[in-house]
Amino acid sequence: MTSMTNTATQIEQDVDAITANGRRKRVRDRDDDTRRTNWWATALIAVCSLTVLIPLYLAVVVALKTPEQLTTGTGFEIPNPIRWENFADAWVRTSFPQALFNTAIITVGSVVFTLLTSSVVAYALARNIHRPFFKGVFFYLLAALFIPFPIIMLPLVKQTAILGLDNQAGLIILYTIYGLSLNIFIYTAYIRSIPIELEEAARIDGASTWRVFRSIIFPLLMPMNATVGILTCVWAWNDFIMPLVVLTEPSARTLPLAQYVFQGQFNTDYTVAFASYLMAMAPLLVVYIFSQRWVISGVTRGSIK
Amino acid sequence: MTITQAVRSTASEAKAPKRAGRVRTDTKRAASAFYWMVWPAVIAFAAFHTLPVLVGIFFSFTNYAGYGAWNFVGLSNYVNLFQDDRILQAYGFSFLFAIVATILTNAFSLAIALGLNAKIKARNFWRGVYFVPYILAILVIGYVFQFLFSNSLPKILSGIPLFADNILANEQWAWTAIVALAVWQACAFAIIIYLSGLQTIPAEMYEAASLDGASAWQQFRSITFPLIGAFFTINVVISLKGFLQVFDPIVALTNGGPGTATESVTLLIFKGGFTGGEFAYQAANAVIFFIVITVVALFQFRVLQRREADF
Numbered sequence: 001m002t003s004m005t006n007t008a009t010q011i012e013q014d015v016d017a018i019t020a021n022g023r024r025k026r027v028r029d030r031d032d033d034t035r036r037t038n039w040w041a042t043a044l045i046a047v048c049s050l051t052v053l054i055p056l057y058l059a060v061v062v063a064l065k066t067p068e069q070l071t072t073g074t075g076f077e078i079p080n081p082i083r084w085e086n087f088a089d090a091w092v093r094t095s096f097p098q099a100l101f102n103t104a105i106i107t108v109g110s111v112v113f114t115l116l117t118s119s120v121v122a123y124a125l126a127r128n129i130h131r132p133f134f135k136g137v138f139f140y141l142l143a144a145l146f147i148p149f150p151i152i153m154l155p156l157v158k159q160t161a162i163l164g165l166d167n168q169a170g171l172i173i174l175y176t177i178y179g180l181s182l183n184i185f186i187y188t189a190y191i192r193s194i195p196i197e198l199e200e201a202a203r204i205d206g207a208s209t210w211r212v213f214r215s216i217i218f219p220l221l222m223p224m225n226a227t228v229g230i231l232t233c234v235w236a237w238n239d240f241i242m243p244l245v246v247l248t249e250p251s252a253r254t255l256p257l258a259q260y261v262f263q264g265q266f267n268t269d270y271t272v273a274f275a276s277y278l279m280a281m282a283p284l285l286v287v288y289i290f291s292q293r294w295v296i297s298g299v300t301r302g303s304i305k
Numbered sequence: 306m307t308i309t310q311a312v313r314s315t316a317s318e319a320k321a322p323k324r325a326g327r328v329r330t331d332t333k334r335a336a337s338a339f340y341w342m343v344w345p346a347v348i349a350f351a352a353f354h355t356l357p358v359l360v361g362i363f364f365s366f367t368n369y370a371g372y373g374a375w376n377f378v379g380l381s382n383y384v385n386l387f388q389d390d391r392i393l394q395a396y397g398f399s400f401l402f403a404i405v406a407t408i409l410t411n412a413f414s415l416a417i418a419l420g421l422n423a424k425i426k427a428r429n430f431w432r433g434v435y436f437v438p439y440i441l442a443i444l445v446i447g448y449v450f451q452f453l454f455s456n457s458l459p460k461i462l463s464g465i466p467l468f469a470d471n472i473l474a475n476e477q478w479a480w481t482a483i484v485a486l487a488v489w490q491a492c493a494f495a496i497i498i499y500l501s502g503l504q505t506i507p508a509e510m511y512e513a514a515s516l517d518g519a520s521a522w523q524q525f526r527s528i529t530f531p532l533i534g535a536f537f538t539i540n541v542v543i544s545l546k547g548f549l550q551v552f553d554p555i556v557a558l559t560n561g562g563p564g565t566a567t568e569s570v571t572l573l574i575f576k577g578g579f580t581g582g583e584f585a586y587q588a589a590n591a592v593i594f595f596i597v598i599t600v601v602a603l604f605q606f607r608v609l610q611r612r613e614a615d616f
Contacts, residue, residue: 128339154588
């Protein structure tokens with residue numbers, strides 16, 4: 001336990017060191033960048049990005065082909081004629097609306113509960129970190145970052161089954177609780193940078209601790225809320241192992257799980273399977289395309305704060 | 306600011322200004338609202354995280370199969386673990402995989418981050434492209450990779466025997482395909498961290514260095530790399546810990562096969578614990594795995610921080 005605490009402190013110092021760096025040396029403004037455009041680097045970056053784009057291209061063209069086109073070619077050819085029915089077939093075979101609904105409800109539920117709970121806990125911890133109880137809780141939660149999921153996995157499944165939480169509600173609870181460790185880590189560093197005088201003014205006016213949190217702290221936490229929200233959203237949407245072990249009813253299965261079942265059942269039916277993969281990836285991908293800068297800056301803030 | 310500093314400053318601050326005394330009379334005990342904010346979380350965390358850990362440790366000393374009656378068997382699960390070839394092979398695979406994937410992830414993502422940090426055309430667009438893998442479910446995109454390895458590459462690279470015969474069915478080399486998929490996704494996050502590290506380095510340093518006639522490689526070695534040391538540490542620690550627990554990419558590509566050639570520890574715990582009737586045995590395996598991961602993480606911090614301090 002002591003060694004874990006030590007490491008937690010080390011992470012803390014580490015992260016603090018980075019933040020200090022970031023503050024001291026201001027991020028270079030692009031307008032100040034007087035360097036000449038580096039065409040070699042541009043070309044290299046463009047060529048390397050093909051490694052990202054090729055699998056996506058493959059997913060799209062295979063999803064639009066007929067099975068016959070697939071057997072004759074390598075998969076990379078342009079589909080001709082296009083078979084849109086693949087999507088309709090995938091829609092039916094994976095019960096797409098149901099899986100999408102499950103994933104959406106789990107993701108939204110996890111994000112909402114995470115934002116509401118993690119921020120409150122982090123606030124209480126950050127403002128009382130000099131008190132032994134709160135300090136102990138802080139390190140207790142932080143130590144969990146070192147515990148790998150496999151050690152929890154087997155007993156957890158028994159436990160959720162006994163409690164009747166082997167469903168969507170159970171997953172929302174688990175994501176909210178398991179996210180606590182990292183989220184508190186992200187929030188507390190930020191809360192400590194909020195001057196305490198702001199709160200004291202409100203207290204003198206008679207505001208309760210809850211009121212102070214609701215009206216002053218929570219609104220100021222918006223950048224961190226965005227970060228925690230994005231991380232939780234991507235995690236809950238894409239997670240595979242937790243739904244796989246926790247959920248028991250086929251009707252509760254999430255989008256990644258729906259693809260897993262696909263695998264054994266229609267092994268040769270690649271075109272329909274790929275249409276289904278695309279539909280599973282599309283919602284988050286579309287959101288990302290429209291909020292790309294916001295997402296990246298949110299994730300960056302979370303990882304270096 | 307470290308915690309201890311934070312504690313010190315908050316404590317002295319609480320004593321010094323008397324005018325705030327009315328508000329902060331409770332220096333010994335926090336407002337009860339703060340306790341109400343924390344207790345439910347502690348209880349929930351204990352119930353759904355700590356309790357399963359303890360239950361797992363408890364059952365690791367029994368012969369519970371996951372159903373039916375059980376007895377205490379002492380340390381025999383642990384003794385058997387170390388004589389089980391399948392377990393040892395899984396640890397061997399996980400470490401080989403994790404070390405290779407960590408090295409490749411950090412090498413590639415640092416290189417890409419350097420490229421993105423140079424003055425290039427449409428930088429934000431490229432940055433957005435490289436981050437795409439992070440938001441895709443690795444299982445789902447893994448199935449696309451599976452098709453690529455088992456259907457496309459055998460036709461495209463039919464001249465190379467390794468790929469022509471479907472690398473995923475090759476007992477000796479299937480793990481490299483899993484590395485490719487895992488690195489492909491992990492790079493997205495690592496690039497962003499390196500990029501934010503690179504942006505903290507002031508341009509003047511490079512100008513000064515180039516005036517002194519330092520080559521690009523010298524600049525990287527003497528300026529860039531030392532200054533992003535902390536980011537390097539974080540990336541290596543995060544990726545190694547994640548890769549040691551690899552699960553999704555294996556399920557998508559080989560499901561542990563051919564045979565048991567690509568079984569990771571997590572996959573083995575999953576398979577044996579849920580379908581193999583080895584609940585207690587795999588619980589013991591998980592305890593050992595936990596110890597291994599903690600030791601690796603502590604070791605990493607020691608080594609990497611010492612190295613960092615040299616600069």
